[in-house]
Amino acid sequence: MAKLRVGLGVTGGIAAYKAVEVMRSLQKAGCEVRVAMTRHATEFVQPLTFRALSDAEVIVDDYDPENSDPIAHINFSQNIDLLLIVPATANIIAKFANGVADDFLTSTYLASTAPVLIAPAMNTTMWEQPATRRNIARLKADGVKFVEPVAGELACKTVGTGKLEDVENIVRQAMWLLSEPGAIATGFRGGRGENHPVGETPTPLLRKEGSLDDLSSERFLITVGGTREAIDPVRFISNHSSGKMGFAMAEAAAARGAEVTVVAGVTAVEPSKHINVVRAISASEMHKAVSERLRDATVFVGAAAVADYAPANVADAKIKKDGRETMMLELKKTPDILAEVAANRHDGLIVVGFAAETNNVIDYARSKLEKKKLDIVVANDVSKPGAGFNADTNIISILTADSADDFSIMPKREAADRVCDAIKRFRGEHGK
Ligand code: CTP
Secondary structure, eight states, X not given: OOXXXXXXXXXXXXXXXXXXXXXXXXXXXXXXXXXXXXXGGGGTSOHHHHHHHHOSOOBSOTTOTTXXXXXXXXXXXXXXXXXEEEEEOHHHHHHHHHTOOOSHHHHHHHHOOSOEEEEEOXXXXXXXXXXXXXXXXXXXXXXXXXXXXXXXXXXXXXXXXXXXXXXXXXXXHHHHHHHOGGGSOSSXXXXXXXXXXXXXXXXXXXXXXXXXXXXXXXXXXXXXXXOOEEEETTEEEOOOOOSHHHHHHHHHHHHTTOEEEEXXXXXXXXXXXXXXXXXXXXXXXXHHHHHXXXXXXXXXXXXSBOOSEEESSOOSSOOOOTTOSOOOOOEEEOXXXXXXXXXXXXXXXXXXXXXXXXXXXXXXXXXXXXXXXXXXXXXXXXXXXXXXXXOSEEOEEEEETTEEEEOOSEEHHHHHHHHHHHHHHHHHHHOO
């Protein structure tokens, strides 16, 4: 059987070193990888690194006199089944979008009809620039696919969207494109590499789960972050929720084609601009925002850390000490949004809850599943290192009425994909 051939384009960003891991994973999955770098990329990673690990020449510039093939961009471009760019700078995206062909990689893009998958990584402001948005929209219209960057701490020490997606997710999406010729809308970018020897057509490698649009028929409504319950005009009760896991859920579902609405309380991070976010700061505001939007949803995910109790009376003016040594604050129960959604669910709504515990994690999570009548509960032990509120990683177990899957530590975005897998499976088993 012929190997699937990936042309891996590496451009000049700090995440260029991650392209090495992408190459290794693709090779392990049975692909033949040929690497092309821009000149700027070579300032971050040496071509020799790729050469040593791929055992093939790495092309930097078509016109380099050292290059044995004078029309390498033509030969390279027509002998690949996928052109994958990791990481993609705003500059390469702009050049591709405008048909500029002033180096090897841009000429390859123009000379190829193979599917193209781009994994951008850049500073948040560059990612959100109208010029970058325009270029991406134009490329999408041309049939190019994107593995959107995620939120996190960037090389410039700011926090925001622009971080390269996890290597595993990039590879998964690349493999999916390689495995399903129909995955890309028919048209110019639907072509596969034409030059496989006769009788050696590569066979699909992956099933569709986790693909670019396997949740495209779902509409997610997700609660995210912590709530803030007012005591008086200047004080409140809240918790340590950062919103990272909830936003990771939103981004994972959106990347897999779902329509996503987030109802967010207080969060330490921002989601990517493309996710529709409604702000609702207190438990009762969140309850109202969810009730108003639930009808349209096919999946509800309660990822917010909603306060269970709020002050029974909110003082109109700042409460004064007035010489008191102690003070009583009367609290009253807030509406349990998740339980209410599950109890009044419309046909076909899948309800997913989170259980953050510090002991007897699985037992408590299972009792939440039963008591709140949930379809899926995602449990985690928040006392474990790497699984707390502000961490970028999580250690989850996913429970349904008849299954329990434990996962080891992984980035929250990847954990979110495992939850999406469970939702997809649940839909497959229960229909509607
Ligand atoms: N939840 C909610 N509305 C609330 C409280 C919780 O929607 N008023 C949701 C959370 O978004 C999460 C799940 O319920 O999905 C957490 O369950 P819960 O039993 O409230 O957890 P804890 O607050 O940790 O409860 P307990 O203290 O009883 O363990």
